[in-house]
Amino acid sequence: LxxxxxxxxxxxxxxxxxxxxxxxxxxxxxxxxxxxxxxxxxxxxxxxxxxxxxxxxxxxxxxxxxxxxxxxxxxxxxxxxxxxxxxxxxxxxxxxxxxxxxxxxxxxxxxxxxxxxxxxxxxxxxxxxxxxxxxxxxxxxxxxxxxxxxxxxxxxxxxxxxxxxxxxxxxxxxxxxxxxxxxxxxxxxxxxxxxxxTQSHVALLKTIFDFDGIKALLDRPDFTMVYDSMHGVNGPFSKAIFVDELGQPESVLMNHIPKDDFAGGHADPNLTYAKDLVKTMGLDRTGNKIDVAGPIPSFGAAADGDGDRNMILGTQFFVTPSDSLAVIVANANCIPFFSTQGGLKAVARSMPTSGAVDRVAKDLNLDFFETPTGWKFFGNLMDSKAIFKGKDYTPFICGEESFGTGSDHVREKDGIWAVLAWLNILASRNPDASKPLVTVEDIAKEHWAKYGRNYYCRWDFENMDAKGANAMMEKMRADSASNTGRTVGSYTIATADDFRYVDPVDGSVAAKQGVRFLMSDGSRVIFRLSGTAGSGATVRMYIEQYETEKLDLPVATALEELTAIALQLCDIKTFCGTETPTVIT
Ligand code: VG1
Ligand code: CO
The missing domain is CATH 3.40.120.10 (Alpha-D-Glucose-1,6-Bisphosphate, subunit A, domain 3)
Incomplete structure (x- = not known):
């Protein structure tokens, strides 16, 4: 040695x-x-x-x-x-x-x-x-x-x-x-x-959720599910939970054998890349319903390569990650982990994540935090008491628009946790197997009826020239002051700025975390450069519009004007030579 x-x-x-x-x-x-x-x-x-x-x-x-x-x-x-x-x-x-x-x-x-x-x-x-x-x-x-x-x-x-x-x-x-x-x-x-x-993680999840209740739901003849591991690491975990613990047939698992190239796929759980699952659930890549032969499962979910992301689908119904976070928070106290600790106490979302969860936090009187993109910022809040002997923010739920959700049971986002959270909520909403099933879609729509709907989408422009993308961001930063107060179409820019975060626990500062256009009606347009791209630059454009009346519009229709305004505000065409995104989520 x-x-x-x-x-x-x-x-x-x-x-x-x-x-x-x-x-x-x-x-x-x-x-x-x-x-x-x-x-x-x-x-x-x-x-x-x-x-x-x-x-x-x-x-x-x-x-x-x-x-x-x-x-x-x-x-x-x-x-x-x-x-x-x-x-x-x-x-x-x-x-x-x-x-x-x-x-x-x-x-x-x-x-x-x-x-x-x-x-x-x-x-x-x-x-x-x-x-x-x-x-x-x-x-x-x-x-x-x-x-x-x-x-x-x-x-x-x-x-x-x-x-x-x-x-x-x-x-x-x-x-x-x-x-x-x-x-x-x-x-x-x-x-x-x-x-x-899988041992430690599965053992932990069993202490968090009502596995008996979830099993009873899964055993109902009118409830079926599929879980797509996309040939990532989650396969063995999904098998341990759904087959070994919850007694389901292997047919609930899709792509559950890990492959060193993810079988040539792109192990990213969204409508674009989880193609097989999305089709099985009767949807196209924009989330619209399509005709498929045979019955459609009641519940579908997918994970990414390293098992920390999740996508949640109902029968012909896509739950945006921001809505998923809000629904889980609104219903958290049916999950034993929260109810046995006196109820959920605090929530956090990353800045570009929609404001859907903000309304729930306000309604339920929870401590609320808005952090920069990336999971590391949530950890300090969860450890507030342990590290700094400050206020205790646990039990705690947090999430990002990028298909990441989790709680303080660990210090990372947890794909399979989110799936079990939804199943636990569905189980508690369906205590009687002789009554018609309350579905994923029912739960999401009830949520909108109560809190309003944050129409939301993200456009990614991948493999852009880094120089152009940086110049575009710099220009918007420089114009922040003059953009504030401007009227664009039917919107007024109440504030234009660059998001800056001061950690409430240790006071550390993270600056330049994304250019924001906050409209006077609560709508938002946000731009960031990705920090995970392996090569080139990826521009992310986030668009959000809050509605209390028109709850059933196609997302593209609801966001049409704001999207056009967003493209104008950044002028990506001039800086990067295109205004066609490579991925829309
Ligand atoms: C992206 C997501 C961010 C997430 C990060 C890591 O970062 O937007 O929300 O935390 O990926 O997730 P960026 O900087 O590319 O926007 V994972 O599952 O890729 O570790
Ligand atoms: Co991941």
Missing amino acids: KPTLVKTSPIDGQKPGTSGLRKKTKVFMSENYLNNFVQSVFDAVIANGTNVSEGTLMIGGDGRYFNTEAIQTIIKMGVANGVKRFWIGQDGLLSTPAVSATIRERGPVWQSAFGAFILTASHNPGGPEEDFGIKYNTQTGGPAPEYLMEATYANTTTIKNYKICEDFPAVDISKVGSTTVSAADGSTTVVVEVIPS
């Missing part, structure tokens, strides 16, 4: 984005690329005061191409950097929420595991020609805070060497069990434990 110091030099572009570092797989496989980044993380973590020899390092990934090789490399580098205990997901598989759950379950939160590497590019396609990614999470089970990622990035720009124990034997990660390796002179002993991937 001799650490070698290998000479290297800085590689450009290793700045982590919204959720870790994502690049083409080939880039990750190129000389020193992975090593440089991993060493930079270790250096940042150690400089931050972590004694890596005392805790455990967890490693797992979504199973994409290069996952298992990267795990072996990180083990060798970990040993060279002083790590003495590892937990590795069996077959290298751990979903993002499972990493969070497992870190939190395996020993007291602040001691046992000091951190985790999650090898994933989430919903980005995988395979030798597509994307690979790596995230680092801390002992709370949440994504590393900004300062740690900034320190990591700074290290990547000055790195001269990395440490590796090339003589550490390759570990068989296909079998659960422990391998102990000792140095010849007895000076060090390293234990690598391969852990069952």
Whole structure:
């Protein structure tokens, strides 16, 4: 177990984005690329005061191409950097929420595991020609805070060497069990434990939801469901829950065998990419009803590559993620996790997420927060009491418009949690199997009737020229003051600004988080550049219009004028040469 110091030099572009570092797989496989980044993380973590020899390092990934090789490399580098205990997901598989759950379950939160590497590019396609990614999470089970990622990035720009124990034997990660390796002179002993991937997470979910109630719902002859894992890491988790725990036939699972290239698909649960599921549920890619042969399931759901996103569908009915968050919050107290803790206390949404949940929070008198995009900002709020001895905001629910929802049971978004939350709500609304089924659509429409409807959509312009996209954002920023008060069509811009967040728990500031046009009637138009694109720039345009009367319009009709105004306000045609989005969600 001799650490070698290998000479290297800085590689450009290793700045982590919204959720870790994502690049083409080939880039990750190129000389020193992975090593440089991993060493930079270790250096940042150690400089931050972590004694890596005392805790455990967890490693797992979504199973994409290069996952298992990267795990072996990180083990060798970990040993060279002083790590003495590892937990590795069996077959290298751990979903993002499972990493969070497992870190939190395996020993007291602040001691046992000091951190985790999650090898994933989430919903980005995988395979030798597509994307690979790596995230680092801390002992709370949440994504590393900004300062740690900034320190990591700074290290990547000055790195001269990395440490590796090339003589550490390759570990068989296909079998659960422990391998102990000792140095010849007895000076060090390293234990690598391969852990069952689904165990901790499934056990946790069983304590949160009413599994008996959900089983009774699923067993009703008039209720059918399908869950599409899109060949991502969620397959084994969906099998453990729906087949092994809830006794459903395997036919409820779609695409549940993980593939290292997601079978050539794009494991992103939305109307565009979850094609098979969307068709099965009787919808087209814009959410309109289509004719299909045979019966349509009552409930459909999908997950992304690393299992932290979710899409919820009813029979010929699409629930937008923002509405899903609002409905879950409005009905949270039928879920044992919340009812047994005295009821839900606080909610948060990312800034571009629609304001649907704001109205519920106000109605139910919940603490409410609006944070920048990305899950890391929610963690501080959830840990408010534990870390800062401040106010306790738990139990807590949070969500993003990008198909992410979750609670303080873990510190990541949790795809299968959202699916079980909906099933738990449906179960509690359908206590009597002899009565007609209250459907997903019924619940969403009742919600709109009570709170109004936030018509919402997001347009993505992928692979734009970064220079043009940045210039476009700068122009809107510069024009904020002069745009404020202007009338555009039938709207008046009440405020134009760039979103800035001051963390209420630790006072840290995140600036330049998205250009907003807040209209006087509550409608909003927002622009951001993505922080997860592997290459090029992705412009995101978010459009939202609140309605209390016309609740049944097609989304495109409701948003027609505002969309045209949004395109004018940004002038993307001039800056990026197109105004046709690549994806609409
Ligand atoms: C996107 C989403 C954001 C999400 C992030 C990570 O970021 O918009 O809401 O938290 O992906 O999700 P961006 O910067 O590209 O807009 V995942 O499932 O890709 O880890
Ligand atoms: Co994801």
